Structure formats: structure tokens, C-alpha cells
Amino acid sequence: MQFPESWLRSFVDPPLSSEALAHALTMAGLEVEALSTVAPPCSDVVVGRVLDVSRHPDADRLRVCTVDIGNGATLSIVCGAPNVAPGIKAPCAKPGAQLPPAGPERDTPVRIRASRLRGVDSQGMLCSARELGISADGGGLLILPEDAPTGQDIRIALGLDEKIFTLKLTPNRADCLSVFGIAREVAAITGAPLHRPVFNPVPTLLSEILPAHIRAPELCGRFSARVLRNVNARAKTPAWMAGHLERSGQRSISALVDISNYVMLEFGHPSHVFDLERLTAPLEVRWGRTGETLTLLNGQTITLDTNTGVIADPHAAQSLAGIMGGAHTAVSLDTRHIRVEMAFWHPDAIRGRARRYNVSSEAAHRFERGVDYSDTTEQLEYLTRLILDICGGQAGPINDQIAQAPERAPVELRIERANQCIGITLSADEMAGILARLALPFARNGASLMVTPPAYRFDLEHEIDLIEEIARIHGFDRIPARMPVAQTRLRPPAQDPHARRSLHAVRHALAARDYTETVNFSFVDARWERDLAGNATPVRLLNPIAQHYSALRSTLFGSLVHVLRHNLNRKAARVRLFEAGRVFHADPTISADTFNIADFAQTLMTGALAYGPVWEEQWGTATRLVDFFDVKGDLEALLAPHPARFVKAEHPALHPGRSARIDLDHQSIGWIGELHPRWLKEYDLPHPPILFEVQAHALRERSLPAISGISKFPLVTRDIALMVNAQIEAQQLLDAMHALRQQSACRSIQHIALFDEFRPNDNRPEAFKEGxxxxxxxxxxxxxxxxxxxxxxxxxxxxxxxxxxxxxxxRVRT
Known part of the structure; x- marks a missing residue:
């Protein structure tokens, strides 16, 4: 929400500076994101009056102008603007003037000097709005009003030092999407008087009413409209109105459109103006029909459905309810007769429709959050008054239909509960005073206050909402910071703290092995769960932030592959990633406590992915792609000194012949392997990545070193080659050999390692049996x-x- 300070102070004028007012708004929950001036700094720019214009002797597009800059002084300026003419007033930069940087990519101010253009001296420059940093319009000179004093500083003449407030509003504060709504808040925060406008009815000179019927009360709660005839659509928008619009981020279009936008920005209620001659009575407010089409004001043609509201005449839909009008009934400069409409559309009937049709509008932004449904006729009177004053014409009576207005039930505010939540003690009278400043109707009910939310406060539905209002108007900065009081007990450590390292240390260890940490949402695409976890029934979200974030992940593999694809799309050739995060499974054995939600297990996992060459390209080592054993070595280094077992097994995400289950102390802690060829094709990956995922606690546990003596006697090394059936795993032999070390004959064996494997080809030696x-x-x-x-x-x-x-x-190989 953007607006000039003078507009706000026309409703409420507290004795605060601009900066103090911005701070007060921010501390009350209405964050002032930016506080700037209308235009960047400039100097020695004054109001100039063009006295004479003559052709340049050596350039067809240039003109030589004599400019009066006040106090009888004149300058000769060469100008190429197409709208320069004798008698106009425009900003004039004198020699030595300093203008804002010429473009957002530059930060050096522009210095104006006397120069010579095509043989003619130029003693300054006549300026456009773009050159002053007021707007992007650089097509001609900025024409100033006739009453602008010649020679006056341009910043004073145009009010360029006025402050512009830019507020970052939270979605629940729809009541502050207008200048008057902000003024209402300022009055409550500061206690300054609020000047409420009075809308006197305009004289009704017509009896004409264009009938309209609300066929869907769940779509439209109130519909107010009137006919105006003989308006002048070519009338010029007043400078004060165009200035307010421009300084609020809106460009001036035409008088009728500008008036509608002005009322919306001032009081928060969107309206729509139809060309009356393009409408056929009677109108209907109804839901759309399947296959029905509508061309919008922006030229976009959409296909409607039965879940989208429209305003329609007997021939077709003419407006997308609460979002945007149709092109067929749009007003133009030739329009003479109009129908103006103000309605209350239920937020649930508007919410999400604009995004569905890829349409963005200020009206939809307000209606889907909720607007005041109690004052449509008053706002329509104000809109009519402005149209008649600027464009002329005659007005007919207001046709006001109320179908289904929201019911605002009283909300109980318990004094004791409010004090518990806020953390300080406020009396009932103090709370009542705050509610009165907020203009919230209330009644005393013992130790409670029964508050009835007004029509413009859709965010007040529960007691905690009212408690927040009490706290922010009282002042968050006035609430003392107190340390929590809790009973503390020293507990003996469950184990030696040196035998457990932090997750931060695990991250450092992975980073040291050339892996880069990535942080992802715990929300994932349900397709990833089905493909990469074999999970057809993931934990689904009731209100996902996006369609492709509809489930909670049960594995980190999907997130890692997604980040890999993101990097490959940006021409990365070698990728090493890791993530430490939680995965989620339904588990009825989990009970609710401080750190758990009932029936859901939240396991902290560490996963990693390696893709591409083992090393960056270099002259000393031949390039080869990373394989299972490279990543297995990284994982064993992380688990050291604990010896993990890698058991041949299958996982939905991994290659069935190049994957393994990871066991530690006879418990499964994770998986490692190459991505399944099916998912390589599905996710369009040129080479297979190697992934692993293990429980974080397994990486954090480590054995403490034990002191042992060093033998002074020499080592003996023996190599034995064993002929064994190919179906027998090497790990089985290693396990059996390690078990034999407990026998007296084998107690001297200190280390056993597999260092070679040989499989004969089709012409196998005679010493090898088949298999x-x-x-x-x-x-x-x-x-x-x-x-x-x-x-x-x-x-x-x-x-x-x-x-x-x-x-x-x-048998021993000989």
C-alpha cells in the first residue's frame, strides 16, 4: 500500500514527524517498508516560462528557446522536446544544476553545464518528468500549471520533497488497503482526531433504473448501482487527483477510470463503470456457466466454469465478479451514458479465482480479503459526486439490493486471559479505552468485554485477535521483556558427551569432503513420494502452499534429485549435495509431547548426492564418473570408527544391482546406491547420481579412543586367494573370518581385508569351475x-x- 503523506494527513494529522509516524505505524503492526520522497534530490531547477521558440539553424529537430527563469533573467536553451512551445511553463535546469542519475543502473548525478550544440550556445536544459525522477515519462517536457510562479524552485512548486509511505501489510489487514483505513489506525494509535467524511446525496434528476437480480446470494451479499447520463468522458482529470494517483503508484488513464481508482484508494471499496449503451436489461449476478467465455479489459479471453461469479445481461457475461470488467462494456472517451456499480462479494467466492485465470487486479486483491459491506451506498454517493463535478451529467436513483450480508457475532474478551497472553496487567477500563479508540463496539459482561467486530474488520473472529489488538495499541514497545520463570534441574548425561558430536560437526565433515549443503522444504510433490519412496499414501497437507507441495516427505532423495536437476539446467557438470532434515511417517505408536505430534514420526536424516566426475577436470588424473564405491568411501569416513555393513537389498529409488541397505550394530540406519535407470529417464538425467540417506544419530555417535600398547614385535602378512561360488557374498566370508579370531589358534590375527576379485571370462581357466x-x-x-x-x-x-x-x-587357489 503506497500513498503520499499529505493525503493521509487530510484525514488525521498527529503532531509527529514523518519518521516518527512511520515508526508508530510499524510498532503497531503496520510495517512501513519504505519512506521516500516523491523524486530523488536535485538542485538549481526552477520553473521556467518559454518566451520564444525558433528553429535551430543546423538541425531540423532542435529548437532554440528563450526561457524566463524569474527576476528578469533569461536563458537561451537548445531543446529537442516535441511539445516545446511559446508560453508553456516547464522545469528548467540552470547551468550548474544537478539532476538525479540517468537510469536505475547508474548512481552518479547528472551535472548540467553550459554547452554548444551544433554551433548554438545552450545555457541549461528544459526537463521531462523522467529527467527529474518523477516518473518514467520521457516523451516530452513536463508541462507545469499556468499558476506556477516563474523562477520558483521546482521542488517547492511540485512538492517533490513530500514523503511517500509504502506499507507492507499482512494479508489479514484488508481494512488498511485504503488511505482512510490507514488514517483510522493512526487515530487509534496516536489519539489524534479523525476527520470522517460526510457523503451528501447528489440530486436525482433521472428516474431510470437498470434492473439487476442477485441469483447467487452466496456470491454477492450486496449490490448497489445507479445510472448516469450525459457525462463527458473526455473531461480532464483534475491535477490534484492525478497527483494523488501517481504518488500512490497508479497512472492516470481517463477521468472515469481515474475517479473509480481514486475512490478505491481513498476508502478501499472497488467499483466498476459500465458503458450503459452496451448493456441490455435486466442484469443478473450469478455463477458462470460451463464453456461460457468472457473477454476481459486486459484483452485476455477466459473460459468460465460454474465456480466463478459473473455479472451478465441476457446475452452474455459482461464482467468477472469482483475481479475485472469485460472489454465489451468498457467505457471509452466516446461514452456518454454509464452505469456505476459497487458491490460486496463474499471473500470465499472471490479467493483464488484471479490466480486461476492468471489475472491480477486491485479489486480482487481487496475483495478476496474482505471489504466493508455496510457503506456501499455512501461510497456510491461519493463516487457519483466526483463524476458529476468533473464530467457533468445527471444521476438516477440508487438501486440497492441486500441479499446475504455477513453476520458478525460478538466475541468475548476475557480480561484475565488477555493479561495472561500479553504478560502485563491492564484493567478493564484500560482495555475498554483501547477498544473505543479502535471504534470497536463493546459491552461489559462481568469480567469480560463482549466486542462486536465492525463490518470492515474481517480479521476479528476469535478472542486472541482482540488480545492482539489490545497489545499493539497499548504498544509492543511498552511491554517489558521478562525472562521466563521455569523450574530447572540438572540431569546427569546419559552418556559421555565426548562420544557424541553435534549435527553441525557432521555438516562440517560433509563440507570438508566437497559436498555443498542445500536446504529444502519438507513439503514435496506427492509424485516424488510415489516414485522415489514407493509411498502411495504419504502424509498429505490439508492446506498446501502449492499443488506441487502437497505431501510431507518420507525420504530426502526427492529433494536432492530436484536440486540436482536445478543445477543441471544451469549447466553444472559436477554436483555434490547434502541435506540434514526431517522426514515424516505415520506412526500410531508416537504420543504427543513437547517435541512430537501424536501418530507421526519425525526422523532427522542426513542425505547426500554425488553426480558427474570424481574430480574437477585436470591434467594429472583421467576423468571418470563418480561410482558407488566413491560415495561408499565418503560414508564410511563419516561413520568411522564404527564399521558399517552394506547389505545387498532393493529400494524403490535405487538401482537393484547397485544399491545396499546400511546396517550398524545390527540395525538398519539407511540406504546407499545409484539412482534407478527408470528415474534417470523420468527425470531426464544424463548420468546416474549416487545417493545415500542415513539416520543423523548414527553419524553423530562415535567411539572414544581406547588406550592400547604398541607391540614391539614385527607384523606378519599373508595373502590367500579363495575359490568360492559367485553366489556367496564376500561379506559372509569376512564375517566368518572375524568370528574365528576368538579361537586360540587365530588370536594373533589383527586385520583382515579383501583386496582383489577375479571372475573368469567365457574362456575360463581349467582351475575354475562354472559359477x-x-x-x-x-x-x-x-x-x-x-x-x-x-x-x-x-x-x-x-x-x-x-x-x-x-x-x-x-578352496585355496593355486
Whole structure:
């Protein structure tokens, strides 16, 4: 909401400076987003009167002007503006003048100097509105009123130092979408008197009424209209009205349109003006019909449905109810007879329709939030008065129909409850005084106040709304800051704090491995849940912020793939991402407490994605794409020193042969793998990314180092290659070998690692049976009490091989 300060002070004029008034509004919940002047700073620009205009001797488009700048002084100025003419008054920048920067991309002021143009001296410049920074109009000189004093500083003549308020209103404050609405708030905040306008009825010289019927009372609660004949649509909009519109962010269009916009900005009630000769009686206010079309004022043709309101005559729909008028009945400069209308459209019947048809209008912005339904006839009288004063004509009687006005039930405000919420003690009389300043009707009822919300306050429906009104008018800055009082107890730590690291440390560890953190909504597209989590029944939102954010995620994979696609669309070749966030599942075992909602599990997960080359392109290493084992190594480094198990398993999002379930201490903590080829095609990805997702608590737990002595005796290394059926997993053999370390013969084994795998091709060596592969293990042995003898080493290796031969039918490869 933007408006000039003088317009506001015409209704209420508190003894506050512009800055103090802006602060008072902000502290009362009406945030002043910007406080600026009408135009940027300029100097040595005065009102000039053009005395004489002659052709430039060496340029067809230039004129040599003699300009009076006051006090008998004249300047010779070369000007190329098409509207320069003798007798006009325009801004004149004298030599040495300073103008605002020439364009938003520049920040250096423009300095005007005497110069020579095509052989003729020019002692200054005649200015357009754009050159003064008033507007974007640079097509000609800014023509000033005849009564502007010649030689007067242009900032005084045009009021360019006036303050412009720009408010950032919250959606619930529809009552402040007008200058008078803001003035009403200022009066309540400051206690200054409010000058309420009085709308005297205009003389009714016509008896004509264009019949209209409300066929859908749930769409339109009140419909007021009247006929005006013999208006002059070509009349010029008064300078004061055009100035107010322009300084409120509206451009002047024509007198009839400007008057309608002016009343809407001043008092918040949109209106519409029809060309009477293009309407056929009777009119109907009804819902649209399937397949019905309407061409709007902006030239857009839309197809209506039965959930959209219209104003229609017997032939067709002529206006989109509460949003925008139709092109067929729009007024033009040739219009002579009009029908003006003011209505109350129920917010629920307007909300969302403008967005559905991709239409934006000031009317829809107000109606979908709620406008005052009690004063349509008074506002219509004011609108008529302005039209008659500016455009002339005769007015007919007002046809006012009330079908279904909202009922405002009284709301109980409990004194004790209000004090509990606000945190201070206010008496009933103090609260009553605040309600009176807000012009909210109320009645005493014991320890409560029964408040009846007025017709223009759609945001007052519950007790807490009234408590907020009491707090903000009393002053949030007057409420003392008090620390909360709570009973505290020291609890012994459940475990050594050094055995648990913070989530911040986990983020640092991932960032150190070249992953970049991304933060995403917990709301996701339900399709991601179906595709990447196999979740056909995700937790759905009752009121999603957008259609593609309709469900709560149960996996981080969808968010990570979405961010990957965003980066690929911007030509990124190598992407490393991670996210720490919550996922959501329905779980009837969860009880409500401070941190949980009943029946829903909110698990904190950490997920990551790697895509593209392993390293940035360089001369020293051949380029190759990241694979499963690269990311597996990153994850093992994060989990260290805990040894995780990677169990072959299938996940809906991952490649069935290149994925694994991650187990830690015999519990599943997450998944790792390459994205499924089906989703590569579905999401249009050139190469498969590698992803993992683990429970955050598993990454935060870590074992404390244990002190152990260093053996002074040498290590012994043995490599054994085992022929084993390809269906037997290497992890099974490793598990069995580690279990044997508890036997006395194998106690000297310190480390076992798989370092090679060999699978024969079609021409397999004779040593290999069909379906066999060779797995090579490195075994490190050491004794802390003495040097290992050869027979002890051989015994340990032989014990291990014999056990594996019995259980898994392996044999040593020779």
C-alpha cells in the first residue's frame, strides 16, 4: 500500500514527524517498508516560462528557446522536446544544476553545464518528468500549471520533497488497503482526531433504473448501482487527483477510470463503470456457466466454469465478479451514458479465482480479503459526486439490493486471559479505552468485554485477535521483556558427551569432503513420494502452499534429485549435495509431547548426492564418473570408527544391482546406491547420481579412543586367494573370518581385508569351475608377547581356510 503523506494527513494529522509516524505505524503492526520522497534530490531547477521558440539553424529537430527563469533573467536553451512551445511553463535546469542519475543502473548525478550544440550556445536544459525522477515519462517536457510562479524552485512548486509511505501489510489487514483505513489506525494509535467524511446525496434528476437480480446470494451479499447520463468522458482529470494517483503508484488513464481508482484508494471499496449503451436489461449476478467465455479489459479471453461469479445481461457475461470488467462494456472517451456499480462479494467466492485465470487486479486483491459491506451506498454517493463535478451529467436513483450480508457475532474478551497472553496487567477500563479508540463496539459482561467486530474488520473472529489488538495499541514497545520463570534441574548425561558430536560437526565433515549443503522444504510433490519412496499414501497437507507441495516427505532423495536437476539446467557438470532434515511417517505408536505430534514420526536424516566426475577436470588424473564405491568411501569416513555393513537389498529409488541397505550394530540406519535407470529417464538425467540417506544419530555417535600398547614385535602378512561360488557374498566370508579370531589358534590375527576379485571370462581357466570366482584376502598377524613363529602363522591360516571350506565349500587357489 503506497500513498503520499499529505493525503493521509487530510484525514488525521498527529503532531509527529514523518519518521516518527512511520515508526508508530510499524510498532503497531503496520510495517512501513519504505519512506521516500516523491523524486530523488536535485538542485538549481526552477520553473521556467518559454518566451520564444525558433528553429535551430543546423538541425531540423532542435529548437532554440528563450526561457524566463524569474527576476528578469533569461536563458537561451537548445531543446529537442516535441511539445516545446511559446508560453508553456516547464522545469528548467540552470547551468550548474544537478539532476538525479540517468537510469536505475547508474548512481552518479547528472551535472548540467553550459554547452554548444551544433554551433548554438545552450545555457541549461528544459526537463521531462523522467529527467527529474518523477516518473518514467520521457516523451516530452513536463508541462507545469499556468499558476506556477516563474523562477520558483521546482521542488517547492511540485512538492517533490513530500514523503511517500509504502506499507507492507499482512494479508489479514484488508481494512488498511485504503488511505482512510490507514488514517483510522493512526487515530487509534496516536489519539489524534479523525476527520470522517460526510457523503451528501447528489440530486436525482433521472428516474431510470437498470434492473439487476442477485441469483447467487452466496456470491454477492450486496449490490448497489445507479445510472448516469450525459457525462463527458473526455473531461480532464483534475491535477490534484492525478497527483494523488501517481504518488500512490497508479497512472492516470481517463477521468472515469481515474475517479473509480481514486475512490478505491481513498476508502478501499472497488467499483466498476459500465458503458450503459452496451448493456441490455435486466442484469443478473450469478455463477458462470460451463464453456461460457468472457473477454476481459486486459484483452485476455477466459473460459468460465460454474465456480466463478459473473455479472451478465441476457446475452452474455459482461464482467468477472469482483475481479475485472469485460472489454465489451468498457467505457471509452466516446461514452456518454454509464452505469456505476459497487458491490460486496463474499471473500470465499472471490479467493483464488484471479490466480486461476492468471489475472491480477486491485479489486480482487481487496475483495478476496474482505471489504466493508455496510457503506456501499455512501461510497456510491461519493463516487457519483466526483463524476458529476468533473464530467457533468445527471444521476438516477440508487438501486440497492441486500441479499446475504455477513453476520458478525460478538466475541468475548476475557480480561484475565488477555493479561495472561500479553504478560502485563491492564484493567478493564484500560482495555475498554483501547477498544473505543479502535471504534470497536463493546459491552461489559462481568469480567469480560463482549466486542462486536465492525463490518470492515474481517480479521476479528476469535478472542486472541482482540488480545492482539489490545497489545499493539497499548504498544509492543511498552511491554517489558521478562525472562521466563521455569523450574530447572540438572540431569546427569546419559552418556559421555565426548562420544557424541553435534549435527553441525557432521555438516562440517560433509563440507570438508566437497559436498555443498542445500536446504529444502519438507513439503514435496506427492509424485516424488510415489516414485522415489514407493509411498502411495504419504502424509498429505490439508492446506498446501502449492499443488506441487502437497505431501510431507518420507525420504530426502526427492529433494536432492530436484536440486540436482536445478543445477543441471544451469549447466553444472559436477554436483555434490547434502541435506540434514526431517522426514515424516505415520506412526500410531508416537504420543504427543513437547517435541512430537501424536501418530507421526519425525526422523532427522542426513542425505547426500554425488553426480558427474570424481574430480574437477585436470591434467594429472583421467576423468571418470563418480561410482558407488566413491560415495561408499565418503560414508564410511563419516561413520568411522564404527564399521558399517552394506547389505545387498532393493529400494524403490535405487538401482537393484547397485544399491545396499546400511546396517550398524545390527540395525538398519539407511540406504546407499545409484539412482534407478527408470528415474534417470523420468527425470531426464544424463548420468546416474549416487545417493545415500542415513539416520543423523548414527553419524553423530562415535567411539572414544581406547588406550592400547604398541607391540614391539614385527607384523606378519599373508595373502590367500579363495575359490568360492559367485553366489556367496564376500561379506559372509569376512564375517566368518572375524568370528574365528576368538579361537586360540587365530588370536594373533589383527586385520583382515579383501583386496582383489577375479571372475573368469567365457574362456575360463581349467582351475575354475562354472559359477566360481576368486577372492583374495590380506591377513595381518602380530603377537604382543613375542615374535610369531612360522608354525603359528600357518596354523592360524590353516584353521581359517578349513573352517571356510567346511561352511562355504571354498578352496585355496593355486
Amino acid at each position: 566360481e570366482r576368486s577372492l583374495a584376502f590380506r591377513i595381518i598377524l602380530q603377537d604382543k608377547k613375542g615374535t610369531l613363529h612360522e608354525h603359528a602363522v600357518n596354523r592360524a591360516i590353516q584353521t581359517m581356510v578349513e573352517h571356510l571350506a567346511r561352511v562355504y565349500d571354498v
